[in-house]
Amino acid sequence: MSRSARSLMIIAASWGLALAPGSLLAQRPTNIHVVTDSVTAGVYLLGVTSDQGPVLAQVTVFSTGAGALLIDTHAGQAAPLLQATLDGLGLPPITTAINTHWHPDHNNGNAAWRAKGVTVVAHENTRALLAHPQVATGLTGPGTEFRAPAVAPEGLPDLTFSDSLSLYVGEEMVRVFHPGPSHTGGDAVVWIPSRGVLHLGDLYWPGSFPSIDTHNGGTAVGLAHAIGEILKWLPEDATVLSGHGPSTDKKALELYHDMITETVDGVLEMSQAGKTDAQIVEGLDSDWSTWASPLVPTAQWVKLIRASQQK
């Protein structure tokens, strides 16, 4: 299967599976294996997949030869498979893992990696959210409610930051920063200057309306602002990665940013003009229906924008 076809499959199958903790066990997928995409020198996307399709969020690896780092940790059950894949690639041991945010498909493997001596880094709000039970609605599809229990101490990040921090993998710097309220209230964005690689976690859903956790600090207005700020300094030839989508470029991110700002403005204008929700959805669908997905159909995107505007 071509890389782009497989990537689309990852996006499609991540919908609905994206957040169920322990779904590797709960859904009993068979023939679980890891599919590796080489993005650029030393940067790999590891997708855990099964006969039923991809399982949870993908894991990104950055290796310099002198050391290696993970972005997101998947589920604990996948750690041996991921380790075998890393060994097969001939990479040095992982020393650090970054959690892009609190949703379990991005950090359920923390305890397994910490047990190997890996330091897990996250924004301070993410650690605080993980340490207590959480509820979020609409994250696994319109009308769904998602409940996450408190994470045990061994699965919590053991290094946090508030604004930004710099890590070194060998001699190469990795910049981790908080973009402000966007997908959640505790996102971490990763920039690897030496490779021109930006990882936006779940701020970025290539080609789709975004999922936003408005119950836990996320806002559509904040997301638009965060990506606009990043686009100001992002080099033209940057590679742009995310938690669930294929490797893309700055052009694709600009299109996504245009979509968010224009739909946010459009919904605000239509609300002020006294349109009903149904009229607003219809108005948006006339121009933006190709961005609708099973996870975030147009009506859900309107709901997320309105929730952001009410804050």
Ligand SMILES: [Zn+2]
């Ligand atoms: Zn998420």
